[in-house]
Amino acid sequence: xxxxxxxxxxxxxxxxxxxxxxxxxxxxxxxxxxxxxxxxxxxxxxxxxxxxxxxxxxxxxxxxxxxxxxxxxxxxxxxxxxxxxxxxxxxxxxxxxxxxxxxxxxxxxxxxxxxxxxxxxxxxxxxxxxxxxxxxxxxxxxxxxxxxxxxxxxxxxxxxxxxxxxxxxxxxxxxxxxxxxxxxxxxxxxxxxxxxxxxxxxxxxxxxxxxxxxxxxxxxxxxxxxxxxxxxxxxxxxxxxxxxxxxxxxxxxxxxxxxxxxxxxxxxxxxxxxxxxxxxxxxxxxxxxxxxxxxxxxxxxxxxxxxxxxxxxxxxxxxxxxxxxxxxxxxxxxxxxxxxxxxxxxxxxxxxxxxxxxxxxxxxxxxxxxxxxxxxxxxxxxxxxxxxxxxxxxxxxxxxxxxxxxxxxxxxxxxxxxxxxxxxxxxxxxxxxxxxxxxxxxxxxxxxxxxxxxxxxxxxxxxxxx
Amino acid sequence: xxxxxxxxxxxxxxxxxxxxxxxxxxxxxxxxxxxxxxxxxxxxxxxxxxxxxxxxxxxxxxxxxxxxxxxxxxxxxxxxxxxxxxxxxxxxxxxxxxxxxxxxxxxxxxxxxxxxxxxxxxxxxxxxxxxxxxxxxxxxxxxxxxxxxxxxxxxxxxxxxxxxxxxxxxxxxxxxxxxxxxxxxxxxxxxxxxxxxxxxxxxxxxxxxxxxxxxxxxxxxxxxxxxxxxxxxxxxxxxxxxxxxxxxxxxxxxxxxxxxxxxxxxxxxxxxxxxxxxxxxxxxxxxxxxxxxxxxxxxxxxxxxxxxxxxxxxxxxxxxxxxxxxxxxxxxxxxxxxxxxxxxxxxxxxxxxxxxxxxxxxxxxxxxxxxxxxxxxxxxxxxxxxxxxxxxxxxxxxxxxxxxxxxxxxxxxxxxxxxxxxxxxxxxxxxxxxxxxxxxxxxxxxxxxxxxxxxxxxxxxxxxxxxxxxxxxxxxxx
Numbered sequence: 001x002x003x004x005x006x007x008x009x010x011x012x013x014x015x016x017x018x019x020x021x022x023x024x025x026x027x028x029x030x031x032x033x034x035x036x037x038x039x040x041x042x043x044x045x046x047x048x049x050x051x052x053x054x055x056x057x058x059x060x061x062x063x064x065x066x067x068x069x070x071x072x073x074x075x076x077x078x079x080x081x082x083x084x085x086x087x088x089x090x091x092x093x094x095x096x097x098x099x100x101x102x103x104x105x106x107x108x109x110x111x112x113x114x115x116x117x118x119x120x121x122x123x124x125x126x127x128x129x130x131x132x133x134x135x136x137x138x139x140x141x142x143x144x145x146x147x148x149x150x151x152x153x154x155x156x157x158x159x160x161x162x163x164x165x166x167x168x169x170x171x172x173x174x175x176x177x178x179x180x181x182x183x184x185x186x187x188x189x190x191x192x193x194x195x196x197x198x199x200x201x202x203x204x205x206x207x208x209x210x211x212x213x214x215x216x217x218x219x220x221x222x223x224x225x226x227x228x229x230x231x232x233x234x235x236x237x238x239x240x241x242x243x244x245x246x247x248x249x250x251x252x253x254x255x256x257x258x259x260x261x262x263x264x265x266x267x268x269x270x271x272x273x274x275x276x277x278x279x280x281x282x283x284x285x286x287x288x289x290x291x292x293x294x295x296x297x298x299x300x301x302x303x304x305x306x307x308x309x310x311x312x313x314x315x316x317x318x319x320x321x322x323x324x325x326x327x328x329x330x331x332x333x334x335x336x337x338x339x340x341x342x343x344x345x346x347x348x349x350x351x352x353x354x355x356x357x358x359x360x361x362x363x364x365x366x367x368x369x370x371x372x373x374x375x376x377x378x379x380x381x382x383x384x385x386x387x388x389x390x391x392x393x394x395x396x397x398x399x400x401x402x403x404x405x406x407x408x409x410x411x412x413x414x415x416x417x418x419x420x421x422x423x424x425x426x427x428x429x430x431x432x433x434x435x436x437x438x439x440x441x442x443x444x445x446x447x448x449x450x451x452x453x454x455x456x457x458x459x460x461x462x463x464x465x466x
Numbered sequence: 467x468x469x470x471x472x473x474x475x476x477x478x479x480x481x482x483x484x485x486x487x488x489x490x491x492x493x494x495x496x497x498x499x500x501x502x503x504x505x506x507x508x509x510x511x512x513x514x515x516x517x518x519x520x521x522x523x524x525x526x527x528x529x530x531x532x533x534x535x536x537x538x539x540x541x542x543x544x545x546x547x548x549x550x551x552x553x554x555x556x557x558x559x560x561x562x563x564x565x566x567x568x569x570x571x572x573x574x575x576x577x578x579x580x581x582x583x584x585x586x587x588x589x590x591x592x593x594x595x596x597x598x599x600x601x602x603x604x605x606x607x608x609x610x611x612x613x614x615x616x617x618x619x620x621x622x623x624x625x626x627x628x629x630x631x632x633x634x635x636x637x638x639x640x641x642x643x644x645x646x647x648x649x650x651x652x653x654x655x656x657x658x659x660x661x662x663x664x665x666x667x668x669x670x671x672x673x674x675x676x677x678x679x680x681x682x683x684x685x686x687x688x689x690x691x692x693x694x695x696x697x698x699x700x701x702x703x704x705x706x707x708x709x710x711x712x713x714x715x716x717x718x719x720x721x722x723x724x725x726x727x728x729x730x731x732x733x734x735x736x737x738x739x740x741x742x743x744x745x746x747x748x749x750x751x752x753x754x755x756x757x758x759x760x761x762x763x764x765x766x767x768x769x770x771x772x773x774x775x776x777x778x779x780x781x782x783x784x785x786x787x788x789x790x791x792x793x794x795x796x797x798x799x800x801x802x803x804x805x806x807x808x809x810x811x812x813x814x815x816x817x818x819x820x821x822x823x824x825x826x827x828x829x830x831x832x833x834x835x836x837x838x839x840x841x842x843x844x845x846x847x848x849x850x851x852x853x854x855x856x857x858x859x860x861x862x863x864x865x866x867x868x869x870x871x872x873x874x875x876x877x878x879x880x881x882x883x884x885x886x887x888x889x890x891x892x893x894x895x896x897x898x899x900x901x902x903x904x905x906x907x908x909x910x911x912x913x914x915x916x917x918x919x920x921x922x923x924x925x926x927x928x929x930x931x932x933x934x935x936x937x938x939x940x941x942x943x944x
Contacts, residue, residue, distance in 0.1 A: 038643070
């Protein structure tokens with residue numbers, strides 16, 4: 001295998017067409033153009049197209065993205081991938097259907113309406129789509145994960161849910177503070193690995209002699225069943241919240257309530273619109289639906305803001321969600337999860353100490369970027385399977401599927417010349433999670449999770465010093 | 467204003483010019499001319515200055531339209547200042563003002579000269595003079611975009627500031643690939659012209675320099691008689707290539723990579739060819755009596771029309787002696803100019819087209835005040851903002867034009883001389899009429915007038931606003 005073919009510069013970007021320049025569309029443009037792909041954007045609104053084409057190295061086209069002639073003009077024949085993220089589900093599906101016929105490309109559609117999203121696997125298969133994304137559902141999944149483990153700030157699962165990456169803040173006087181990573185893993189009853197630490201705004205990929213302090217936000221990887229015993233060992237709460245108050249009754253609230261009810265959590269939803277309340281009560285017979293203004297303090301008190309174990313403000317307005325979170329933090333000790341739609345003020349928001357924050361559009365983008373990186377590699381090489389951005393995109397966690405022997409396989413990790421600021425967090429070998437030590441090897445058939453502050457890894461060999 | 471990134475790009479431009487200066491150095495070595503040392507030392511100096519400026523990469527690479535415009539304007543000024551030094555230091559053009567005029571005229575592909583005896587220049591200087599046309603034609607920043615990796619995505623703003631035409635688009639999604647495709651087409655066409663001219667019996671040096679002048683639609687010749695002394699076949703070759711280089715390069719991209727039908731569908735290109743055919747016809751009929759035969763009349767008519775509309779400025783005879791109908795046609799062609807997205811100057815066919823469509827729409831609105839009719843171009847509705855910007859462009863053009871004519875009129879020459887001198891410089895053509903006709907030069911103007919015309923040439927090449935922006939006080943604040 002030639003070394004040259006693997007180096008970063010020679011890797012050709014994909015030809016990608018993005019239809020719809022809304023919030024998700026423009027975040028995708030930003031991410032994917034930074035990764036060096038040739039991108040053409042299509043939107044009905046010429047102003048939006050012009051704006052984005054002036055900001056990023058992309059070509060713009062104004063028109064209806066589902067029309068054959070517009071797609072031809074955008075170069076669908078040479079495209080590798082079309083991503084349809086307009087506001088309308090039907091239009092997105094139509095875009096993809098046309099694209100599949102007009103060009104030989106993969107297609108990704110955003111589908112948000114619950115009616116279709118239940119049928120997503122069917123639609124995906126019948127229409128031959130590469131992926132159907134549903135930001136609201138993904139956000140709800142992430143929120144549900146957090147409610148089941150309230151201590152965590154972020155929960156990301158890998159290896160088909162066998163392993164998880166858990167982020168939490170070390171409280172004052174915790175036994176971890178003042179402890180080095182080596183002594184922590186010696187004392188811990190189960191195998192965990194601390195992959196990244198944020199301290200004073202800096203993200204570190206820690207080595208063995210790194211000493212933890214209280215106030216650090218740490219992220220650790222562990223097999224699913226080991227997580228609770230580890231957290232118990234360091235005296236953190238591990239039981240899931242038993243009740244949830246959701247403020248706002250939109251699509252994400254429906255998805256979240258559905259997931260929580262399956263987990264056995266009692267759910268209360270406050271929604272302003274009477275008809276929507278009726279709809280919700282038909283869809284979610286087990287949930288308590290309250291018709292009222294979620295920003296009314298008296299109503300919140302009456303509905304038990306102070307006693308409920310978790311609160312999720314899910315109104316359509318970011319500012320309202322943030323204010324509700326800040327208010328709730330003052331009067332209650334519950335686990336609070338804030339959903340933010342526009343990441344523009346991310347930096348300010350991260351200083352507010354809101355606790356867990358989820359950004360649906362970033363979740364969507366992560367999934368698509370992971371897919372694109374995998375596609376940019378040839379099909380049989382060692383592709384990116386999952387990608388998460390950690391600590392405001394300052395670090396990435398990637399899961400690679402090892403399909404063939406390469407320069408990293410069958411060599412003990414300690415003998416590999418790895419890049420700095422990089423850690424092999426866990427190896428999934430047929431469902432068994434290995435937290436690797438220096439003696440372990442990567443084998444063909446594994447999936448390997450890597451945490452790094454480098455960006456843009458496409459292939460497992462990117463972990464090596466070039 | 468992000469000054470570090472402007473400094474960084476300027477540094478690259480100067481470094482690049484240092485490299486370019488090595489070419490005339492090689493020519494000087496070939497012809498054993500003493501100018502070699504001047505070119506070599508300036509090349510080294512340019513490279514050193516550029517190296518110092520680009521040593522530190524700016525942390526902030528944010529790049530908006532105003533940075534794009536300012537960088538482009540400053541780059542062109544820096545390019546001209548360094549580029550004129552060889553003429554000055556070798557003593558071939560003893561006055562600095564004249565040397566600067568000649569160089570700006572070269573880079574902006576004007577081709578207006580202050581030299582009365584071109585043939586007295588050394589080969590290396592003649593080569594450099596013509597090479598400035600070639601690099602100025604497609605644009606030096608486009609060249610830069612094609613070769614250096616600039617991070618970030620907003621470099622469309624550089625292309626927008628440097629490429630001629632009301633709307634600048636990319637051929638392909640990536641800036642770098644677009645710039646490369648443009649230069650490849652440009653280079654290939656230039657080489658084909660050089661080969662044809664060389665095979666037809668023209669000396670290699672003349673083939674190369676004349677092809678540079680044609681490709682950039684510049685107009686500097688290497689003989690005092692411009693193109694009058696070459697064969698009719700060679701004149702026709704140059705005529706055809708001038709017309710080809712005046713066509714929107716998008717058409718060539720479509721021709722090469724998409725379909726021929728799409729290429730011929732571009733409205734601007736059709737009108738451009740129609741205007742050439744019509745003007746040639748009128749002049750052909752007017753001069754038929756004065757020529758030996760019809761073929762000669764056609765040769766001269768076509769050559770002059772192509773030379774003026776593409777804003778090249780070569781000539782095969784002194785058209786100042788023609789009838790006034792011919793001269794009026796030529797002056798009109800000066801203002802129309804070539805296609806947007808070509809190497810030519812002038813107001814551009816597409817702007818004139820939009821203007822006429824807007825006039826028609828305005829007339830319709832008098833007859834049916836409530837009628838709605840979107841102005842279309844290439845079957846696509848035009849944004850109101852585009853029509854507005856064309857109007858403002860033409861208004862600004864008229865104001866700058868009038869002011870320039872006023873200032874240079876203090877030299878005391880006749881109105882036609884003043885009018886066509888400004889027209890020939892602001893539209894990047896070269897020769898005008900009367901005292902600045904094809905048989906004369908611009909050397910007799912006062913230094914003030916020369917600086918006015920230097921400004922006009924730069925303003926015309928950069929489409930007015932990038933250069934005017936330099937004079938807006940708020941650009942330099944915060």
